[in-house]
Amino acid sequence: MICAGKDTKTIKSCYNRSEVGGCSNSIWFRSDKEISMETLRRGGEISMETLKDKQFSGEKAVTAAQMKEIERRADQAGLSYYQMMENAGTRASEFIAEHHPIAGQKVLILCGRGNNGGDGFVVARKLEKLGARVSIALLEGEPKTPDSIENYRLCKELNIPFLSGAGESDAILSQVKTAEIIVDGIFGTGFHGILGEKVRKVTEQINISIASVYALDMPSGVNGDSGEADIDSIRADYTLSFHRMKPAHTMMKAIEYCGDVVCLSIGIEEVLKEECH
Ligand SMILES: NC(=O)C1=CN([C@@H]2O[C@H](COP(=O)(O)OP(=O)(O)OC[C@H]3O[C@@H](n4cnc5c(N)ncnc54)[C@H](OP(=O)(O)O)[C@@H]3O)[C@@H](O)[C@H]2O)[C@H](O)CC1
Numbered sequence: 712m713i714c715a716g717k718d719t720k721t722i723k724s725c726y727n728r729s730e731v732g733g734c735s736n737s738i739w740f741r742s743d744k745e746i747s748m749e750t751l752r753r754g755g756e757i758s759m760e761t762l763k764d765k766q767f768s769g770e771k772a773v774t775a776a777q778m779k780e781i782e783r784r785a786d787q788a789g790l791s792y793y794q795m796m797e798n799a800g801t802r803a804s805e806f807i808a809e810h811h812p813i814a815g816q817k818v819l820i821l822c823g824r825g826n827n828g829g830d831g832f833v834v835a836r837k838l839e840k841l842g843a844r845v846s847i848a849l850l851e852g853e854p855k856t857p858d859s860i861e862n863y864r865l866c867k868e869l870n871i872p873f874l875s876g877a878g879e880s881d882a883i884l885s886q887v888k889t890a891e892i893i894v895d896g897i898f899g900t901g902f903h904g905i906l907g908e909k910v911r912k913v914t915e916q917i918n919i920s921i922a923s924v925y926a927l928d929m930p931s932g933v934n935g936d937s938g939e940a941d942i943d944s945i946r947a948d949y950t951l952s953f954h955r956m957k958p959a960h961t962m963m964k965a966i967e968y969c970g971d972v973v974c975l976s977i978g979i980e981e982v983l984k985e986e987c988h
């Protein structure tokens with residue numbers, strides 16, 4: 712396990728999950744808690760120290776194209792795309808469960824149509840198993856990638872309740888208001904442009920909600936490569952980045968949406984003999 716910046720003052724804490732029995736090679740670049748929970752998420756000032764943290768930790772960030780290539784090589788080396796999604800959702804749910812008493816908690820998982828949504832379905836399955844009261848909102852309609860379709864099917868098999876962005880927007884908004892934990896699997900590294908109006912209504916509500924917000928890979932609305940962020944991008948308490956940091960996690964224009972950025976291993980370094988960061 713290599714822990715980048717462990718001896719660097721600008722990284723305030725660096726969390727090695729292997730030490731607490733989780734997956735190996737997970738790095739936690741944690742900004743000041745008060746700043747991330749209250750100020751960053753609600754769009755206030757960002758301290759220079761926080762910026763330095765993020766800039767340092769992003770030295771080895773990978774772009775969406777580089778990530779796709781890494782995934783392709785991992786798949787060829789025997790770690791299937793399906794397994795990478797399973798690992799991503801599993802690691803994310805473990806991280807969330809380490810931060811909350813999960814049993815009985817009201818959890819809303821927002822899923823888009825791509826693989827980011829697929830990760831969201833895996834998180835839904837795992838948190839449901841831990842006793843959470845999970846609902847899933849399909850904000851962009853039914854999933855369209857093979858692995859997310861399969862995980863959608865598994866969630867249906869478990870009778871996890873679904874809400875559709877098409878006809879149940881009011882129900883989704885009211886769930887956002889009462890959820891204790893929100894997981895953002897709307898868009899990940901595949902996002903470009905700006906948020907559509909229906910999704911924007913939901914993200915606006917999330918950004919004034921009392922829930923703890925976990926973004927999978929990227930806060931939805933932020934372009935992972937350029938850091939360009941829709942003004943109503945999700946303001947996460949934590950962004951759980953898979954395998955490596957992404958460039959936006961290090962950029963001033965995007966970090967106010969990211970909260971604390973955590974890099975979670977999804978098993979790639981084991982098949983490609985790489986480190987997580
Ligand atoms: N190793 C890994 O990092 C792994 C990553 N995983 C997860 O997969 C996502 C990337 O998945 P991908 O399917 O490529 O992309 P997204 O899920 O982020 O979203 C793609 C869909 O979103 C549409 N889109 C894009 N921008 C907009 C917009 N402004 N409004 C509406 N819809 C939008 C896009 O449409 P296109 O027309 O562009 O095709 C797609 O439909 C990664 O972030 C990880 O979370 C794997 O699960 C595991 C390995």
Ligand SMILES: [K+]
Pocket residue numbers: 827895896897898899926927928929930931
């Ligand atoms: K996301």
